[in-house]
Amino acid sequence: MKRIGEHAVVLGASISGLLAARVLSEAFDRVTVVERDQLPDGQRTQRRGVPQGRHAHGLLSKGAKIFEELFPGILDDFVAGGAPVIDGPAELRMRLGGHLLCMDGEYADLSRTYQPSRPHLESRLRARIGALSRIKVIDQCQVTGLRTTSDNGTVTGVGVRYEGSGSEDVIPADLVVDATGRSGRTTKWLVEMGYEPPAEERIDVDIMYTSRYLRPAPGSMGREKVVIIGHAPGSPKGAEFLEEEDGRWVLTLIGYRDHHPPTDPAGWIEFARPLVPDHVFAAIRDAEPLSEISAHRFPASVRRRYEKLTRFPRRLVVVGDAISSFNPIYAQGMTVASLQAMALRDSLSGDLDQVAQRFFRKAAKPIGVAWRMATGSDLALPQIEGPRPLPVRLINSYMDKVLAAAETDMVVAEKFLKVQYLLEPPTTLCTPSTMRRVLAAHRRRRSSAPAPTH
Ligand SMILES: Cc1cc2nc3c(=O)[nH]c(=O)nc-3n(C[C@H](O)[C@H](O)[C@H](O)COP(=O)(O)OP(=O)(O)OC[C@H]3O[C@@H](n4cnc5c(N)ncnc54)[C@H](O)[C@@H]3O)c2cc1C
Structure with missing residues (x-):
């Protein structure tokens, strides 16, 4: 790919930031990724900026395919690090809307799926990024704001504060990519710079995720490696029980508003009883707990319509959850981040000043598909407010x-x-x-x- 700039800076070293850095390295001489957290060395270590890492985290097949395209061999890396592979219907128990998907027989051409834990997936991704000489990741470095030309028309860099330093530094950039997640501050920065923020679509779901790592007795789950129980009419609750690395499983229990799971161990297990079949409940009840119960509240799916803005500063792009953050029960976030990375790659030619417009337009399509699937399914529940044309x-x-x-x-x-x-x-x-x-x-x-x- 033809070079279009010297230096790109990515804000945030989670999934969308690392994938963006990978594609930017094809069009810029240097890419710097700036991350607030201290990034762990270990394959299993959680970090503060990604609290969702403690919960069931699935990588959809489309996302896995794009990961493999951008980092050939990474799916084998996941497996070498202990991630289970789901090879056929007998290994997947999925009940959605009260319907248990057929588990007999074989798929004609649906390929295997991969199940790395979120910390394992991130650590393999960081290892691949670390091997690319054009990309430098700086951790323990907080982004404090944008730097722009005096008319605020063009972004020229970012202000940062390194951990332990009282002063601010500036990192100049030809392009800045905001990948700081759902609470990303571009909308606030836009207003401070005299721009309209993007229109926001929102479906309030008020979901509570509660999770614990467990080690079930060997053989107690038979061939099943994934159990996914979605909401059903009259039951705005769900459960996910996934095998991860080293015989460790994660059980995530989920409830919509007024149906949040309790977090005391006994009440929590009882919450699972009516949701899962008897053999799964027995495996869960008798499993060895490997962690405390973690809770994470997710208030709403949010989509920011950057592609509809008519005024936007040049040389600034927003990606990942900072654009669209979906009810996590549909496991779309990382895959939509990878689809956005491909849209960004397709936008990195021609005039650097037009990258954002091209990107927002191209990314809107896959985001829209995922958004309609997730919000449409949520709106099947009568307690979710929203338009139902x-x-x-x-x-x-x-x-x-x-x-x-x-x-x-x-x-x-x-x-x-x-x-x-x-x-x-x-x-x-x-x-x-x-x-x-x-x-x-x-x-x-x-x-x-x-x-x-x-
Ligand atoms: C409970 C839960 C479960 C989920 N389950 C799934 C799932 O099963 N499958 C799936 O595909 N997706 C899932 N998701 C969504 C998925 O985690 C995200 O879509 C994915 O991580 C991509 O997000 P991101 O990289 O844009 O932002 P994030 O993952 O939120 O990362 C943002 C990064 O920016 C850094 N940062 C923030 N502010 C600053 C700053 N000022 N300076 C420097 N760095 C900063 C943070 O430390 C972090 O590293 C889930 C989300 C939640 C909340």
């Missing part, structure tokens, strides 16, 4: 039939998973052949006994 109601009604068909029809289950994993667009569930299968299953169900609910 006819298309949302029709899609939710059809999705319920798709999931019902996926209980017994492996073809439909696989098609559904490909959409869920962001490999295929949702429209692939509406082809004539899929609709025929869905309606045939619907007719069969109406004339037979109900399927098992666990």
